[in-house]
Amino acid sequence: MGEHRRRSSAARLAGAALGGFVLVAACGWLVQAAVEPVPASSPVAAPARPAVTPVPAPEPAPTLEPAPTPEPAADTPTAEAAGLPASTTFTTIDGAPPDPDPTAATDGTVVHPLRATAVHDAPGGTPIATMATEQFGDTWLPVIGERDGWVQVLLPSRPARSSGWIRAADVERAVTPYVIEVHLGSRTMELRSGGAAVGTWSVGVGAPGTPTPVGRTFVLGAFRNAEQDYSPLFFPLGTHSPTLDSFGGGPGTVAFHGWPTGDTFGAATSNGCIRVPADALRALTAVPVGTLVLIDEA
Numbered sequence: 001m002g003e004h005r006r007r008s009s010a011a012r013l014a015g016a017a018l019g020g021f022v023l024v025a026a027c028g029w030l031v032q033a034a035v036e037p038v039p040a041s042s043p044v045a046a047p048a049r050p051a052v053t054p055v056p057a058p059e060p061a062p063t064l065e066p067a068p069t070p071e072p073a074a075d076t077p078t079a080e081a082a083g084l085p086a087s088t089t090f091t092t093i094d095g096a097p098p099d100p101d102p103t104a105a106t107d108g109t110v111v112h113p114l115r116a117t118a119v120h121d122a123p124g125g126t127p128i129a130t131m132a133t134e135q136f137g138d139t140w141l142p143v144i145g146e147r148d149g150w151v152q153v154l155l156p157s158r159p160a161r162s163s164g165w166i167r168a169a170d171v172e173r174a175v176t177p178y179v180i181e182v183h184l185g186s187r188t189m190e191l192r193s194g195g196a197a198v199g200t201w202s203v204g205v206g207a208p209g210t211p212t213p214v215g216r217t218f219v220l221g222a223f224r225n226a227e228q229d230y231s232p233l234f235f236p237l238g239t240h241s242p243t244l245d246s247f248g249g250g251p252g253t254v255a256f257h258g259w260p261t262g263d264t265f266g267a268a269t270s271n272g273c274i275r276v277p278a279d280a281l282r283a284l285t286a287v288p289v290g291t292l293v294l295i296d297e298a
Contacts (some may be wrong), residue, residue: 056101080127081118087129087157087164089220089236089253090092095121095128096162099144102215104298105179109143109169111151112270112288119164125152129157131166136236140174140290144216154218156238158251161215175289180219182274184212187266189276191283199283204264204275206241212272212295213254219291220253222284231258232283237293241272253287256284 052167096119118127133139135156145152150165179191179199184205191198206212217239224233238264245250252272259265260274276284 008276010150023236046132052243057169061169067098076117081116081130084118087131087155088135089156089238089240090251091129093119093155093162093164094130095126096157096159097121098159099154099161099216101144101165102161104144104216105294106142106144106292108175108177108179108292110140110176110288111143111153111166112140112172113136113166113171115170117166117170119153119155119156120150121164123147123165125165129155129164131155131164136223138289140155140288142216142218142292143173154216155240156220158240160213160242161217174288174290176291178291179289180291180293181291182295184213184214184268184295184297185298187235187268189280191280191287193286197288199280201277201280202266203277203280204259204266204270205268206270207268209239210243210271210288211268212270212274213239214295214297215239215291217295219284219287219289219293221289230260231281231287233258235284235287239295244271247271255295290296 002008007173014078043230071247085091085093087096112129115135116130116132119127119129119131120126131139131141131153141153142156143151143153144163146168149168151168151171152163152165155162155164177194181192182188182203182205183190187205188200189203189204220236220238222235230236237253237256241247241252241254246252254272254274256274258274258278258281262277264270264275265277
């Protein structure tokens, strides 16, 4: 059973993508809409609301190193999670501690909650939010710290660069070999796997009045939206615009996405999203949900 769960964890992380109702509007900001379903590479539970379906997993799938985890409990919230606000791209979580080291890399460990569980402001501290097992498909969060049976993770909610603590017994683990670096000064994006460079691309970034936020964040998922023609794929991140509380009807979530004209690459003209060329967009399809994204001014 343990070996089966390790294989299952790897496959689910490799194929994890958005499967909820959040879509990208102009310049990559999130709004609600309907989309054309596409087949997923691994089964996920069908959402009850209009679905944004996952992009197929790459072949071969990324190499992952899942760790043994306990069998999941029933998919019901823990008692302490009941009544707490959910941490999602749409919400603001008061009392969430800031990321203690927003420029640091991690070892690639990501975690998936076994059931809806409470997020605390410190190990054994005050519960401040609920983290669901699914937001847009399976939830995977990067681990930025551990202490005495607790893991500290980055959150997808506002404030930007916020974190929280979840009991280690309430999550399963995997490791993604990827990290994405975005350099706003040079307007470039680097993709690395296992420390080796996969590619470097010139990208478009936020304009001076609507800048791309700096710090570390993570890939929330990947999906197609038939209602948008400027990008075949969208990769929303766990961060938001520092200047826009909303955009196009959505919460100002930042995303990687394509663009139909090449003059945007190397320019600072977006509303905060990162516009990438077609080959970079294809490369991002290999990246598992939860992968760390480091954005700096270099």
